[in-house]
Amino acid sequence: MVMKQIALYGKGGIGKSTTSANLSAALSLQGLDILQIGCDPKRDSTRMLMHGSFIPTVMDLVRERGDAAISLPEIVYSGFNGVRCVEAGGPEPGVGCAGRGIIATFQLLEKFGALTGDVIVYDVLGDVVCGGFAMPMREGYAQEIYLVTSGELMSLYAANNICKAINRLSSRVKSKCRLAGVICNAKNQPREEELVAEFARRVNSSLVQFIPRDRVVQVAELNRQTVIEFDPGSAQAEHYRVLARRVMENTRFTIPTPLEIDDLEALAVEFM
Amino acid sequence: MTLKPSPSNSCRYGGCTLTGALSVTTHVRDAVTVVHGSKGCTHHNFSLLHATSLDNDVPVIPNLVSTGLSETDIIFGGEQALDRTLDSVLRDDPGVVFVLSTCVVDIIGDDVRMVCGKERGVPVIPVPTAGFLGGTFQDGVNKALIALAGMAEGSTANKARTVDNKERASVNIIGEKNLEFEINENYAEVTRLLSSIGIPVNIRFVHDLSSAQIPSLGAARVNILRDPALVPVGEYLKKRFKTPYISSFPLGLSGTPAFIKTVADVCGVDCRDAVAEEQVLQAETLAAFADLEGATVSFENALVDPSAVPAAKKLARALDLHIKKNGRPVPVPTTPPIGVAGTRRMLHRWRRAIHA
Numbered sequence: 369m370v371m372k373q374i375a376l377y378g379k380g381g382i383g384k385s386t387t388s389a390n391l392s393a394a395l396s397l398q399g400l401d402i403l404q405i406g407c408d409p410k411r412d413s414t415r416m417l418m419h420g421s422f423i424p425t426v427m428d429l430v431r432e433r434g435d436a437a438i439s440l441p442e443i444v445y446s447g448f449n450g451v452r453c454v455e456a457g458g459p460e461p462g463v464g465c466a467g468r469g470i471i472a473t474f475q476l477l478e479k480f481g482a483l484t485g486d487v488i489v490y491d492v493l494g495d496v497v498c499g500g501f502a503m504p505m506r507e508g509y510a511q512e513i514y515l516v517t518s519g520e521l522m523s524l525y526a527a528n529n530i531c532k533a534i535n536r537l538s539s540r541v542k543s544k545c546r547l548a549g550v551i552c553n554a555k556n557q558p559r560e561e562e563l564v565a566e567f568a569r570r571v572n573s574s575l576v577q578f579i580p581r582d583r584v585v586q587v588a589e590l591n592r593q594t595v596i597e598f599d600p601g602s603a604q605a606e607h608y609r610v611l612a613r614r615v616m617e618n619t620r621f622t623i624p625t626p627l628e629i630d631d632l633e634a635l636a637v638e639f640m
Numbered sequence: 641m642t643l644k645p646s647p648s649n650s651c652r653y654g655g656c657t658l659t660g661a662l663s664v665t666t667h668v669r670d671a672v673t674v675v676h677g678s679k680g681c682t683h684h685n686f687s688l689l690h691a692t693s694l695d696n697d698v699p700v701i702p703n704l705v706s707t708g709l710s711e712t713d714i715i716f717g718g719e720q721a722l723d724r725t726l727d728s729v730l731r732d733d734p735g736v737v738f739v740l741s742t743c744v745v746d747i748i749g750d751d752v753r754m755v756c757g758k759e760r761g762v763p764v765i766p767v768p769t770a771g772f773l774g775g776t777f778q779d780g781v782n783k784a785l786i787a788l789a790g791m792a793e794g795s796t797a798n799k800a801r802t803v804d805n806k807e808r809a810s811v812n813i814i815g816e817k818n819l820e821f822e823i824n825e826n827y828a829e830v831t832r833l834l835s836s837i838g839i840p841v842n843i844r845f846v847h848d849l850s851s852a853q854i855p856s857l858g859a860a861r862v863n864i865l866r867d868p869a870l871v872p873v874g875e876y877l878k879k880r881f882k883t884p885y886i887s888s889f890p891l892g893l894s895g896t897p898a899f900i901k902t903v904a905d906v907c908g909v910d911c912r913d914a915v916a917e918e919q920v921l922q923a924e925t926l927a928a929f930a931d932l933e934g935a936t937v938s939f940e941n942a943l944v945d946p947s948a949v950p951a952a953k954k955l956a957r958a959l960d961l962h963i964k965k966n967g968r969p970v971p972v973p974t975t976p977p978i979g980v981a982g983t984r985r986m987l988h989r990w991r992r993a994i995h996a
Binding site: 434458465466468469 | 714716747749
């Protein structure tokens with residue numbers, strides 16, 4: 369099969385890493401070879417797949433030794449069910465240029481030929497704050513972008529902003545980057561699913577999966593596991609497995625049409 | 641005089657802030673200038689400064705050191721690289737170290753001032769020179785001069801000397817164009833005028849200066865700016881040292897008597913004889929070029945500072961030349977000719993062009 373490369377973007381704290389890790393876990397249980405790459409200096413994307421341990425990041429190794437002395441096994445770690453995990457890492461908060469760190473990580477992974485497998489899942493920091501964090505969308509890396517959002521306005525606002533970035537990048541001649549859908553990681557607000565589905569429709573996409581808020585997510589995290597591993601029989605685990613199936617079956621990849629802020633607010637008011 | 645960059649000639653008038661600052665700091669004899677950025681910024685400027693000084697027949701090997709930032713430094717921040725470079729530079733015992741920033745370190749937000757603030761026993765002076773923030777070559781010059789002037793502040797020895805020296809009137813020459821071909825001729829013309837009224841130069845700030853001379857910056861009775869683009873520096877010095885300034889070297893023939901009068905007034909000396917002699921010299925100068933009378937000329941001024949053109953026109957009228965579009969092209973220097981000597985050099989070139 370053709371290698372699938374997907375990226376999850378969304379507001380900070382919305383649950384991208386939890387969703388990514390559970391998605392990767394569920395995909396691996398379909399018998400697929402999965403590579404998950406955390407693109408955030410906070411480096412906690414793959415932690416649940418690694419049973420709570422923070423793996424050394426690519427940027428940690430570059431900082432200690434320079435990129436010449438690094439080998440592939442030092443940056444790729446095998447987690448739950450063989451999911452391969454990489455953390456880009458980055459500078460300490462408040463110094464340097466984390467965006468350039470992402471670019472350097474991609475170049476290094478490219479050099480090692482590490483970007484292989486059936487599916488690569490890129491879990492990217494909060495917002496597309498600069499060109500560096502748009503890197504996973506560029507140069508033909510992630511071709512399918514999923515927005516993770518709740519029904520809260522600020523979260524939709526961030527998702528809408530990311531639509532602007534995708535829109536800009538997808539207009540480039542050679543760009544294959546497209547919006548693949550919206551994942552609602554719910555805060556259990558009234559009419560949240562309807563709201564996010566309507567938002568998805570308005571930005572020329574669709575709601576791929578509604579994931580309700582469930583305490584099992586926190587309990588699994590406290591046990592340093594994904595929900596898929598911790599409680600495979602739970603309804604929540606089934607939501608993630610459905611998401612994984614839909615991601616694999618998805619063929620609707622669009623150029624998004626971001627909303628004006630006034631329209632976005634009016635939309636949120638409509639579903640209050 | 642520096643102009644606002646405009647799309648049609650920004651390459652000529654905008655320039656690199658870093659280069660502007662370097663044209664100043666490399667003229668402090670016992671200084672090392674650290675350029676905080678990737679090594680190309682240093683290499684390129686080294687070449688430019690060296691080649692220009694060779695061209696001007698006063699070879700200078702600019703004392704530059706690059707922090708040589710790599711991609712890793714950009715990702716994790718370049719402050720440590722700067723700290724390391726400063727430690728190694730200080731082993732050679734410089735009188736002062738200047739730290740000039742480049743575009744990339746201001747993009748990633750290195751705290752250059754903080755690193756320079758660490759106590760090292762030698763003054764380490766930061767000059768913010770990231771060009772992408774919109775600064776021009778001239779902004780770099782001004783920022784460097786103001787940063788250097790900071791070294792003259794607060795020392796009590798300096799205050800005492802300032803009072804002493806102000807008794808005896810002297811002037812500072814501020815912001816000479818260290819990269820211009822006629823820098824020493826222009827300086828000589830100004831000192832000729834000053835000595836006609838018995839006023840000495842305190843320091844050339846900054847041309848071939850030692851850092852030990854900087855504390856006497858406040859000792860002059862008046863600061864003479866090279867050109868009006870340095871007014872922000874003049875204002876700064878006025879505020880700090882209460883020293884008034886004259887905003888330009890004297891331009892053309894007509895500038896010199898006025899210049900003598902202004903300096904004499906500030907310094908409280910009599911200038912009547914000097915002005916009378918200067919007027920005689922002007923008449924002699926025009927007489928020496930009387931053979932040009934009646935010629936039809938046009939000005940070659942593609943890259944010229946616009947303020948040079950009125951000065952040239954005025955001179956042409958004084959010599960009874962006709963200015964016509966299809967006249968014999970005569971060169972106008974990039975910056976207006978300074979005083980009688982500058983005017984003479986220009987007229988020699990006109991004569992060559994007219995008689996060619």
